[in-house]
Amino acid sequence: MLKRALIVAFAAMLSLAALAGCSSNESKSQGESKDAGSQPTTQEATPANEGSANGETAAADSNPADVINVVMTVTDADGNEVANVAVQTAPDAMVFDVLEDSNVEFLSETGDYGPFVTSINGIDASSAGDNAGWVFTLNGEPVMVGCDQQPVADGDVVAWELTTF
Secondary structure: HHHHHHHHHHHHHHHHHHHHEOOOOOOOOOOOOOOOOOOOOOOOOOOOOOOOOOOOOOHHHHHHHHHHEEEEEEEOOOOOOEEEEEEEEEEOOOOHHHHHHHHOEEEEEEEEEEEEEEEOOEEEEHOOOOEEEEEEEEEEEEEEOOOOOOOOOOOOEEEEEEEEO
């Protein structure tokens, strides 16, 4: 019985890693990433429906041709939208870059498959249970690569949702 529970738990963790984790060891985090014994990445919080004064981020100081516009939403385990921000980011940005550029507080750990998002906007994935994790979609579609491997384009919508498996 214990062996079966361990196998189920391992399979759930692999599913979480595939959906919410990232598939490379390179992290573009502005802070520290959590390895064995280091601290997780932390970003500043932005309440739902707020950004900077004009809804732009630090990338907006660049030439407008050097940025793309992406919308990022965050939904908690109860289905409540807790953040909705317009993000300006680099044209070669990945989903993880959008999260970093959003100024929404988040924590991530770096593992064998790259950064794994553990908390967004002060909401830890474990708050939704043992088999929960932050999962992203791009333009309403599930993505089968990690957040540091999925490119974004101008006009894209990245949605992070706390999901229980």
